[in-house]
Amino acid sequence: MVISLDASDLALEIPNGSTIALVGFGGMGQCDKILKAIGQCYKETGKPNNLTVFHTAGQSDKSNGIEHIAEEGLITRIIGGHWGLAPKISRLIEENKIECHCWPQGQLTHLLRAMANKLPGQISPIGLGTFVDPRIEGGKINKRTKEKKDIIQVLSINHEDFLLYPSIPFDYVFIRGTSIDENGNMTTEEEPLKLEILSAAHAAKAYGGKVIAQVKYLANKQSFHPKDVVVPGYLVDAFVLVDDPETEHRQVPSTVYSPVFSGDIRTPSKSLATLPMDIRKVIGRRAVQELIPSAVVNLGIGIPGDVIGPITNEEGFNQDMTLTLESGIIGGIPIGANEFGIARNADAILDHEYLFDYYHGVGIDITFMGAAEVDKFGNVNVSKFGKRTVGCGGFIDITQSAKKVVFCTTFTSAGLEVSIENGKINIHREGNIKKFTNQVQQITFSGNYAADHYKDVIYVTERAVFILTQEGLVLTETALGIDIERDILNQMEFRPIISSDLKEMDTRIFLEQTMSRQMIRN
The missing domain is CATH 3.40.1080.10 (Glutaconate Coenzyme A-transferase)
Known part of the structure; x- marks a missing residue:
């Protein structure tokens, strides 16, 4: 016994x-x-x-x-x-x-x-070119750790580089x-x-x-x-x-136990509240325009985890794709904020490590991820801000393997104030922090690695959309009423390439009514 x-x-x-x-x-x-x-x-x-x-x-x-x-x-x-x-x-x-x-x-x-x-x-290419690569930082977060020997090693197998996590x-x-x-x-x-x-x-x-x-x-x-x-x-x-x-074994932070979160009952999808029309919803709506039918999709924490699932539910095309969360959730409508990782009405709940098998081996069709900093090389930082330590979570595993990566972020932060009216966005106050910077503080996503491997990478904000090329970031779309010089270029620490075919962002993403199902790419 x-x-x-x-x-x-x-x-x-x-x-x-x-x-x-x-x-x-x-x-x-x-x-x-x-x-x-x-x-x-x-x-x-x-x-x-x-x-x-x-x-x-x-x-x-x-x-x-x-x-x-x-x-x-x-x-x-x-x-x-x-x-x-x-x-x-x-x-x-x-x-x-x-x-x-x-x-x-x-x-x-x-x-x-x-x-x-x-x-x-564990031997894997995941992490090459990021801060966990010992040729960059070796995953060592603070000064005390950087004084220690590297734990992660670089191995060459059949003339290809891999990392060994011991x-x-x-x-x-x-x-x-x-x-x-x-x-x-x-x-x-x-x-x-x-x-x-x-x-x-x-x-x-x-x-x-x-x-x-x-x-x-x-x-x-x-x-x-x-x-x-x-x-x-x-x-x-x-x-x-x-x-x-109540205090020692809560099922999720918001409740001791609910059969909804263990998958024992399903709730009507129409019972979920409609998201307010705000900056996060605008970003999420533009991001979901990158979806293709029958795609296997991953959502990251932050804007993606909070809004992509509800938006696809509102628009009626969440059944046209398979949503996944790195925790093992397949299908359903994700719960965001500090309960990221669970969902209502999940179709399946897998073991954590087995979903990563699919992420690493096959690579999901598209992942929606947040971004705290983006630099001129297309690198993205989500793991360290100033002295604040966050960590990478599953971000590196997913973005390095996905067929398509869509980063979702506000253009500036810390004080940004906007309103959304009549199909356009109005900027009342810029944020104090420019998120598009010359060099990210920490490389959680390697733009160079992605460009060398011809990854399809898109950066979506409330006022502009960029794509990653081997030459750098290219500005491809701007929102109606946005002044390129004042609202975009002056709010960046580097000058992107401006597409010769610069387009206007679809005004439907700024309107209260739902978008057309035709918004999904064929």
């Missing part, structure tokens, strides 16, 4: 200097009871300390998950993909209190499978499910995502690590349908049973 542990006893048994692996996605799937206990134990006893923490996706919605152990001295090193919603961890990174390595999220999920097979690491043996991995039986078999029926819990358990076992499960319910042995078991009992060393799901 599997062992039941109290979370505080588990925290006391973790040796100093251990490597622990966490599984979660944003505000979903974290083992909050376990992590709270570890954080509290450290505050009271000073132990465990000097931990290395490994995780794939972001692990917080600003208050839960990894934030419970965000203490100087408790963590010495972190290897992960994203900290945009983990302010305490971000502060430790920015103040050089911990060593920080940022690797692409998909590579981290696939590294778990490489470790499960006792391989030296195996990181775990002492513990914490996985979360809904129910566990007396033999340790675990199910995920109330969870909104499957994530990479099975691969993480295999990876830990390959190196003699312990697998600890956090669950809501204990069931009799042999009471589960065998197809419902996600992690078999022989992989689980012990489990922690939650006392208060």
Whole structure:
């Protein structure tokens, strides 16, 4: 029979200097009871300390998950993909209190499978030409980390470059499910995502690590349908049973449990509110004009995740394509903001790492992504702004492999004020920050790599559209009423190529009424 542990006893048994692996996605799937206990134990006893923490996706919605152990001295090193919603961890990174390595999220999920097979690491071209390439920054985020040796290596195989993301043996991995039986078999029926819990358990076992499960319910042995078991009992060393799901095991940040997010009921699509006509909707509407019928589509966090799904639902052509989210969601209407990664009415919910197989191997037809900075080479930064550390998440994996990339961003930021009236956009106040800059602070998307591989790359804003060529960025469209010199060129730190066939952006994207289904490209 599997062992039941109290979370505080588990925290006391973790040796100093251990490597622990966490599984979660944003505000979903974290083992909050376990992590709270570890954080509290450290505050009271000073132990465990000097931990290395490994995780794939972001692990917080600003208050839960990894934030419970965000203490100087408790963590010495972190290897992960994203900290945009983990302010305490971000502060430790920015103040050089911990060593920080940022690797692409998909590579981290696939590294778990490489470790499960006792391989030296994950080999992939993903990351070449970006900040994770050791010839650029090596994924080392702060000064403290840059003083260390490179962990990622460049390999040449058949005269082609690849990156080796090395195996990181775990002492513990914490996985979360809904129910566990007396033999340790675990199910995920109330969870909104499957994530990479099975691969993480295999990876830990390959190196003699312990697998600890956090669950809501204990069931009799042999009471589960065998197809419902996600992690078999022989992989689980012990489990922690939650006392208060409200604070220790919320399904998503907004609710303890909803059958909508676990896929147990579907809601009428017409019940969803229409998006307001604002700058984000304008950008999203122009972006969806790049869709083609039957496309397999990925949505990134930010403007894409917040508006593309609702827009395609409003326009009635969300059934003409397959929407995906990197968390494993197929179909449905995505939920954005701090619940990015889940959806209403999903058609399927896959394991996290298996959707990245498709992203890396086949490459989706089109991805919609945000952009914080764009430079004259077409490079895009979404991972670091000034001293603020965000991380790349799955951005590098997806944009480097996709057949077409559409970046969605406002033209300037920090104070931009606009109104949308009568089919045109009016700029009342420019933002204080120019997003089109001479050189991005960090290369999360390599324009040179994309141009060399003839990628189809488009940059959509509320007032202008650009495409990437081997010669640089080309301005191809402007909005009605926009003065090119005043509103575009003067708001950039470099001068783009201006197309000889410069067009006006379709005025229908600025109108309240829905657009025509003919807007999708054939």
